Amino acid sequence: MEVYGWGRFPKASAALLEPVDSESLIKILTAKKKIGSMIARGAGRSYGDSALSENLISSRFLDSFLSLDQESATIRCGAGVSLDSILKVCIPRGWFLPVLPGTKFVSVGGAIAADIHGKNHHQDGSFCDHVAEFTLVLASGEKVTCSPQQNTELFHATCGGMGLTGIILDATIKCERVSSVSVRQRSLVANTLSECMELLDTNADSKYSVAWLDCLASGDRLGRSIIYLAQHDGNSDTTKEPKYKNRRGPTVPFDTPTFLINKFTMGLFNSAYFNLKKKGPRQSTAHYDAYFFPLDHIGNWNRLYGAGGFLQYQFVLPSGAALEGISQVLSKVSGAGKGSFLSVLKKFGKANANLLSFPQPGYTLTLDFKREKSLFPLLDGLDEIVLAHGGRIYLAKDARMSESVFKAGYPAWEKFLEIKTRVDPTGVFSSLQSKRIGLT
Amino acid sequence: MKILIIGATSAIAKATARIYAERKHELFLIARNEARLNDLAADLDVRGAQIVGHSVVDLTKHRDHGKAIEGAFSVLDSVDVALICHGSLPDQAASEINFKLAEKEINTNGLSVISLLTILSQKFKAQGSGTIAVITSVAGDRGRQPNFVYGAAKSMVSTYLQGMRGKLLSYKVHVVDIRPGLVDSPMTAHIKKGLLWSSPEKIAGKIVRSIAARKHTVYAPGYWRGIMFVVRLIPEFIFKRLKF
Numbered sequence: 001m002e003v004y005g006w007g008r009f010p011k012a013s014a015a016l017l018e019p020v021d022s023e024s025l026i027k028i029l030t031a032k033k034k035i036g037s038m039i040a041r042g043a044g045r046s047y048g049d050s051a052l053s054e055n056l057i058s059s060r061f062l063d064s065f066l067s068l069d070q071e072s073a074t075i076r077c078g079a080g081v082s083l084d085s086i087l088k089v090c091i092p093r094g095w096f097l098p099v100l101p102g103t104k105f106v107s108v109g110g111a112i113a114a115d116i117h118g119k120n121h122h123q124d125g126s127f128c129d130h131v132a133e134f135t136l137v138l139a140s141g142e143k144v145t146c147s148p149q150q151n152t153e154l155f156h157a158t159c160g161g162m163g164l165t166g167i168i169l170d171a172t173i174k175c176e177r178v179s180s181v182s183v184r185q186r187s188l189v190a191n192t193l194s195e196c197m198e199l200l201d202t203n204a205d206s207k208y209s210v211a212w213l214d215c216l217a218s219g220d221r222l223g224r225s226i227i228y229l230a231q232h233d234g235n236s237d238t239t240k241e242p243k244y245k246n247r248r249g250p251t252v253p254f255d256t257p258t259f260l261i262n263k264f265t266m267g268l269f270n271s272a273y274f275n276l277k278k279k280g281p282r283q284s285t286a287h288y289d290a291y292f293f294p295l296d297h298i299g300n301w302n303r304l305y306g307a308g309g310f311l312q313y314q315f316v317l318p319s320g321a322a323l324e325g326i327s328q329v330l331s332k333v334s335g336a337g338k339g340s341f342l343s344v345l346k347k348f349g350k351a352n353a354n355l356l357s358f359p360q361p362g363y364t365l366t367l368d369f370k371r372e373k374s375l376f377p378l379l380d381g382l383d384e385i386v387l388a389h390g391g392r393i394y395l396a397k398d399a400r401m402s403e404s405v406f407k408a409g410y411p412a413w414e415k416f417l418e419i420k421t422r423v424d425p426t427g428v429f430s431s432l433q434s435k436r437i438g439l440t
Numbered sequence: 441m442k443i444l445i446i447g448a449t450s451a452i453a454k455a456t457a458r459i460y461a462e463r464k465h466e467l468f469l470i471a472r473n474e475a476r477l478n479d480l481a482a483d484l485d486v487r488g489a490q491i492v493g494h495s496v497v498d499l500t501k502h503r504d505h506g507k508a509i510e511g512a513f514s515v516l517d518s519v520d521v522a523l524i525c526h527g528s529l530p531d532q533a534a535s536e537i538n539f540k541l542a543e544k545e546i547n548t549n550g551l552s553v554i555s556l557l558t559i560l561s562q563k564f565k566a567q568g569s570g571t572i573a574v575i576t577s578v579a580g581d582r583g584r585q586p587n588f589v590y591g592a593a594k595s596m597v598s599t600y601l602q603g604m605r606g607k608l609l610s611y612k613v614h615v616v617d618i619r620p621g622l623v624d625s626p627m628t629a630h631i632k633k634g635l636l637w638s639s640p641e642k643i644a645g646k647i648v649r650s651i652a653a654r655k656h657t658v659y660a661p662g663y664w665r666g667i668m669f670v671v672r673l674i675p676e677f678i679f680k681r682l683k684f
Binding site: 001018020021061064065066067068075077088089092 | 632
């Protein structure tokens, strides 16, 4: 069957295998007849080719909760359980997931494999910092429990390891007790990039912070942005049981004709959004679903960029070099007249010990681009800027970076490869991405 | 509500049980595979089900049915909804030429359900309330070349339910016949999927709504009612030549 990631590029043909439990999973791995390369696939929310291979081991039926511990607020569940399902279970108990990405539809397995981050990275780190342990099934069919204390090396290789060390069967996630699932949101306006970065920096005591950027503004408007800060609502009514909410919005019914996505429409959208938000209210209370997952409200929003798909480009630069590097990236993007609805700037906190995890201290910028031929040379140019400023590119979003760009950005790749070769000596687990960037 | 689910580890049953669990209902589960049943019970417990009783029963053994249902009633006290979900997808070509195989499939998909219905209808009559819901199939609407062993068994159940519905009316017991179309589940893992396939979750939502709305015959998703209406209209001299 034809498969692709959230960006709908690239597309590949693959066989889909859907184990229903550990037994059937082990059977696939230990079968006498070799079926070729394989990679685990969760909700299919990575953007590029991280979850594309000859064979896809779907976690769709590994979607059971195994146990819940009231005292420690931990939940153990199958790798295919979505963060949405976990929220449904933990919110009525007054718990919350400590790390939430921009969509609630990712699977736990995928969240670990990409070591995803959220708007609170500067305070709480990334997803795997809240994983107590997980069960990994190796290429040999052997089940291994990994945690920060047990099989530590394999734990740090698998967290952020893009599924290349084995198949995650289940995981134990530490939840966070919160005063409310509603958030009090504040927004600030920045007219330049340096102002924006300064505001993110001075408001680091705010639990959640992120900035929307007008990526097509140039000259002295370069980097003009709206900064969104938020905290869990402290004085909400505690007598009411916190409610899980699933807002349903419109679905994008067909692919946007690509000629509608050009520098004029994008420029218009970006200016209009900036000016609208600039005049809008500065403070509000929002339900968590609206705050964390605005795009989940629109079904199939990935069709907005047209039938050819789109690429998301996310990189991080160390704090010292960020202002200069990001300015260069933005000038290059607005100069080329390519841009997106949503460009997001975020300040990261400390990095963790995971070998291929993306976050490192500094600033991360995310840009969407409609896929077109002329995009690829532009992105190659951006790679050069990123590397020159000591940065790296997020694997879960990537569909095209070269081996040398990857290896320069992730110096721990050699250590990773050594561990991967030890647990998967015949190289069963590989993706189109891992082959492209020289990891398999 | 107190809900008894028979064949609880099937994909549709599991998805349905999860919806009931999230609404904090009381569930009793019956299935054959103990490990999977234990896993499901734990899953439903986390999702919010109130009490989860369960028992391991091989439903192809009719003589065990009485004890299994007695056990469920004694734990739940009374039952508001009994949902029968178990089934298997026969290898049509093989069971056409091997009666032993056909008998086994008709037993699993047809006779074992009727055995359960015999016992359940007595219990519900005595109770004087409740809903009995059974998952049959659109395959029972007309015998088609690729699956008439399965279809015959399912249509036997549908016909039985029609009669039983009338019989139980005066006892205030309601009967729902749920006919799913093509469902993308582990049972159909080997079949190539197309546009008309639905997820077990989608079917489950429809089951829960139909039970609440006291529907009689339910197609899931609803468009299968239209498709099967057309399929039933095709004159036999043409139909006999169709291979779908």
